[in-house]
Amino acid sequence: MTQALNAVGKKLAGKVVGTQFIVVLIAALVTIAVSNTQSALGILCGGLTVVIPSALFALIAFRHAGARANQKVVQSFFLGEGVKLLLTAVLLTIALLVTNLYPVWLLVGFVIAVTMQWIAPVLFLKST
Template structure:
């Protein structure tokens, strides 16, 4: 039973991550077409900084489910959030420090990627 619950939660989280990836990918393509390669790559980097940590969180957080595994559920949520935060910091450091991405499109697309899960109930019917 717990595997079924974990799978169902992970599938819902992955749907949100895929929506997030589609929106930031489309935005990156739009910025690439309108303002060139550097803006498009910076927007893509910002989108990846939003999407990749959320994917990792979804994978770790929904590895356990059920009342009998409540301790494991709490630990996996905390571990997922810690890894998500550390990965976000590392990816920002790489994008801004090593790759010298443009700050505007990077932050704008990151913010858009962060905003998508907040609006997810508008896109998906809850069962």
């Protein structure tokens, strides 16, 4: 039973991260069509500062399952969330300080990805 719940969690996390990436990619492609490549790269990089840490969180958080591993489950979620927050901060800092991308487009991509992180679980909850 617990392995089944863990599998459901992994599946939902995969769908959420996949949806985040696809929506960010579509937004970047639309931006290329209506604006310019620099803006699209900003959206893509801003979105990836959320998508990459979210994927890493999913890998870490769903490593363990079961009543006997309840401490490991909790530790995995805390570790995953900590890594996600730290990596997000590092990636955003790099994107803002190292690249010459427009900060507003980085923020747009970031907001799109975070919004999908909130919306996607609701969309997939019934199908999981």
